[in-house]
Amino acid sequence: MTSTPPRTEKRIQPITSRTSQLFDDAREATEAEHQLGLLDALKLYPKAVGWSVLVSTACVMEGYDMAVIGQLFAQEAFQKAFGVPSNGGYQITASWQTALGSGGYIGVICGILLNGYITERIGMKKTLVLAYIAMTGLTFILVFGETKDLLLVGQILCGIPWGIFTATAPTYASEVCPVILRGYLTTFINMTWVIGQLISAGVFRGSPWWLLRKGRMEEAEHSLQRLSPATDTKKTLAMMIRTDEQEKELDRSSYWDCFKSVDRRRTEVALMTWAIQVFAGISMNQYKTYFFQQAGVSGSTAFDISIGYYGLGCIGTLIAWFLMTHYGRRTIFLGGLALMCITMLTIGFAALAPESNTAAMWAQSILLVVRVFLYDSSAGPLAFCIVSEVGSTRLRAKTVALGRCSFYFCKLERQDVFFYGGTCFLSLLWAYFRLPEMKGRTYEELDILFRKRTSAREFASTHVNAYDEA
Template identity: 40%
Template sequence: MADPRRPDGQVVGTSKCQGGAVQVERVNAPDILITTKTAGDAKQAASAEHRMSLIDGLKSYPAAAAWSILISSTIIMVAYDTVLLNSFFAYPSFRKNYGVPSKKGYQIPAAWQSGLSDGSNIGGIMGLVLNGFMVDKFGHKLVGLAALAVLMGLIFILFFAPNLPVLVVGEILCGIPFGMFQGLTTAYASEVAPVVLRPYLTSYINICWVFGHFLGSGILRALLNRTDKWGYKIPFAVQWIWPVPLFIGICFAPNSPWFLIRKGRLEEAEHSLRRLNQKATDAEIKDGLAMMVRTNEMEKDIQSGTTYLDCFRGVDLRRTEISVMAYLIQYLSGNGLSGYSTYFFEQAGFSPANAFDMTMAQYAIGFFGTILSWVLMSRFGRRTLYLVGLFLSTTLLYIVGFLALAPRDDSSANWATGSLLLIYFCVHSTFIGPLLYAIVGEMPSTRLRQKTIAIAAASWSIMGLINAALTPYMLNPNSWDWRGKAGFFWGGFCFISTVWAFFRLPEGKGKTYAELDVLFEKKISARKFKTYVVDPFDATDDTWDVPK
């Protein structure tokens, strides 16, 4: 590891703490800062994080938890819009105004169903790519505020859309700020939280998805009996409720200290740390800064670039692969059906009212599943839960497929299918869904985190395009009419995902970002991450690793 003392360095500033000033040196460029005395302080900070219990973390970082929860709540809007659109395909008043007559009443043609879902995903991809550039330049806070301001204007297009083409345009444009929210929330949560709170605050994003889905389904269920245009316009109008209070709250949020250190703004990083951990002593703040600066410098030694292309170079290629696959498995494990659950239940033989009731039960299960995942993650970590979840999901999807071989009017088979799907969603919401954000928040390097998450989430959106193209045809009675037999299709991909996770998914539980950097640099096998001990802050040891 490179010596942090550079002979040609020039002291450019200090961060004043009672425990001693942290001197910084200029190396090659004014925005690249390193410390002259960080190894010991960084080691103390890492040791303190390892010793910290959940209760200690909540006592020390209540502000960090609150700000993370606030910014993550922007995902509620994304989830609400997603369930709104896909549930509209089973919504009588929406189908009457936008659909065409068929043997089962008015239906939105499968091509337009795909087009509407594709529009949101295309906009999301654009937003994610923009987010990767903008957050690195302006920070999470300013980008989040800008996205909220733009969204408030774009909702008008959805509300006043007179036909399906205008609705598609509105979904594309609204998808851009929605994509930006997806990119910045996980990164912000992972950068403001200590190691012990990291899995809880990142996986809280899954609760935001569940809450947005539940809220959307509840509003649609309440308006189900309205046959006029307000039956679907009111749900669109509800989207104006979110941006204003979120905008006001985020105005007061601190920037990520990791972002400020990457920009060379050390004093601002110190101020941000004090806001996140208001009970910390000056010495603890100094140690925390030292750990962040040291980690940043280690990553520059390993990989100096911060472009999108650098995500596919050297050790970062493996980290990008893991992040991308964690996102793709959200669809490959069969969860793509959840976005069409109301429509799926209806085509499986349920009445519209029962279909919405089953969907709301699904999202309630998702909420409690996420809470349960917090307990399980603290005990078993990410990798074990992920493998168990994928194995159970594969089994359940195949059973759903076999049940669909029964006649369509077999009510027992229909209710059995619905019950098994609820069990499947419980499994996904406990073992797979929440873990995505813990995994993606940990696996990228700190310098490439924002762009790695953007690539991974964009790959999820691309998979969403494929899912949106296929699923309506699978379920639509005027197309393939597979119904539950779609379980065979997704069950096969879920099995492939299980095999990948066994060989490629490492365990990040309890590891600091510097420790993860060393493990990836040393090309440690995914199955050995959990038991491999490293000391990245030992200034006298260039090997970095100590096998247990």
């Protein structure tokens, strides 16, 4: 029976000499990542891509379950079971609609914050397995709950593993794949929100970054070898060790450290980027049928439009992959916000037309579909990519957790397109001055750019050679 490798953290000796073999290996690995093309990366990292996609599909559970409760409010059977008599039928009271709609978010916030601590202690693999087990048991509360109180308790408790899923996926995707694939696999998470599919839970490869931070070098190298057998894992590990060593000198490990020194700016980007998903009107998705009906569209037609609504969401994410490869994150994010602002203001002005104006009603419905396409080809998927990249490697899980919490703390349940047009414009201003371009940068290069307090508008044009900084 083989002995278990020690789990205590090892102190890695600083790299001080340019003749160091570790230094040379790290430099060669960094150069290799920059030269790696998309197709070559897919060939070299098939397992890393596969595990990343599998872990990301867990977000389908949150995307579906958080939205389905709002859809149930309009179902006659649900209204009869949990509603009160109203106008010859049944209706869920406004207070209970708010409670049931918000219960899941309370649990998600708790799960996200817990994830930041748990993953650093036991790793993402064990954290997700425990979350799957918890989800299996807690689901029975929702299945067999016959009162509104039980449904509320079930929503809150189920929200905890949902929060773990949504916080773990972008962190894992950003850590197991090279720079060229990072954008694709983190934005894929957005697609899982709009795809209805079953989740297959299983055992996946541990994150080599987490193993490295715990001093388990042999296991980290073994994880790299299994994720990408064709690459030089020793050089890749050397690059990771060098990045970790530089960040370890700052001794950062708590949530409070996310708001100190240079990490404060990185946390700001994470908080704002995910909050902007709310400011861009994501809450309107829950009320799309309501908007369509208010626009005078029949119930059956509204359903057909809803199908196209989600279909365009998937297509938008695929287009975002192409756009960010050629134009970067910042440009697409800014362009999407600008177009969404114009679209929502146009919807608002069209809504001022009298109900007899059929053309105006159809214009509103069509523009709502256009808005979701713009969202899912810009701010929607890119938020996952940006937040997963912006945090330092030692604080990434906590940075992602804080960013995701900002999404739920800022969650607005408004149905006012003029309001979202205004928040979209304010978000555009923030993004122009504060959102940096991180396309094609290794984590070590990002550390240097943030440490030098490089302007957001100069991130893309600033030349960085991490090995001239040594």
